[in-house]
Amino acid sequence: xxxxxxxxxxxxSLIVVIGTAFLKYHxxxxxxxxxxxxxxxxxxLGVEIVKLGGLLGGELIFLCLVALPLGWEKASFLLVRxxxxxxxxxxxxxxxxxxxxxxxxxxxxxxxxxxxxLLLAGQYLEILLAEIHRMQRGxxxxxxxxxxxxxxxxSAAMIGALYLRTLERAERVxxxxxxxxxxxxxxxxxxxxxxxxxxxxxxxxIASYITVSSY
Numbered sequence: 266x267x268x269x270x271x272x273x274x275x276x277x278s279l280i281v282v283i284g285t286a287f288l289k290y291h292x293x294x295x296x297x298x299x300x301x302x303x304x305x306x307x308x309x310l311g312v313e314i315v316k317l318g319g320l321l322g323g324e325l326i327f328l329c330l331v332a333l334p335l336g337w338e339k340a341s342f343l344l345v346r347x348x349x350x351x352x353x354x355x356x357x358x359x360x361x362x363x364x365x366x367x368x369x370x371x372x373x374x375x376x377x378x379x380x381x382x383l384l385l386a387g388q389y390l391e392i393l394l395a396e397i398h399r400m401q402r403g404x405x406x407x408x409x410x411x412x413x414x415x416x417x418x419x420s421a422a423m424i425g426a427l428y429l430r431t432l433e434r435a436e437r438v439x440x441x442x443x444x445x446x447x448x449x450x451x452x453x454x455x456x457x458x459x460x461x462x463x464x465x466x467x468x469x470x471i472a473s474y475i476t477v478s479s480y
Contacts, residue, residue: 271361271369273461274310277468278357279373281306282350284472290342292479296349299475303352312356320355321348 285299307317328347329340361369 270461271365272373273464274357274360275369275373276465278306278353280465280468280472281353284476285346285349285353287476288346289479290339293342295475295479296342296345300345300349303349303356306353307356310356310360312359316359317352317355320359321351324351
């Protein structure tokens with residue numbers, strides 16, 4: 266896995282994604298270059314191919330439903346371009362350690378309020394997912410393995426309990442934040458190191474050249 270800071274990984278991923286997104290239609294040569302960069306990124310980060318393939322499979326099904334009505338010629342380019350963007354961002358997300366989304370977010374040049382909202386949304390989403398996994402394990406231990414209809418009924422019946430448990434957990438997290446000195450603002454200022462700044466500038470120049478050359 267790449268031994269660099271999480272903010273740098275996120276910034277590099279976003280640069281590649283933005284450069285790919287702004288490519289001119291039917292610029293296949295530049296798209297193939299970005300595709301090669303995406304595959305190198307997967308190798309550098311050490312992503313598990315099985316997990317990456319599972320995520321891409323579900324996402325591409327949705328993209329096909331959206332893109333195919335545009336016509337095969339335009340849809341093919343759109344699908345490949347979207348696939349490259351998904352490979353890059355999914356590779357970053359799959360190698361992101363638990364509860365480190367805020368650390369990765371610190372280096373982005375966006376308003377502090379937006380950073381805080383994104384961080385809190387990410388943390389509470391992790392709480393929601395954790396509660397879902399706990400309830401699923403509890404149901405399996407209680408032998409909930411009947412027909413599909415019964416499972417759907419039980420899942421629907423647990424939505425209310427899931428909401429209450431998640432709300433209670435979120436209140437406990439907020440109380441813990443207050444106890445640790447949270448005053449409405451999170452300490453999220455972060456300055457990149459000179460070597461990281463040089464890497465970012467170099468990648469921006471390369472991505473800009475590839476994208477501009479498509480026009």
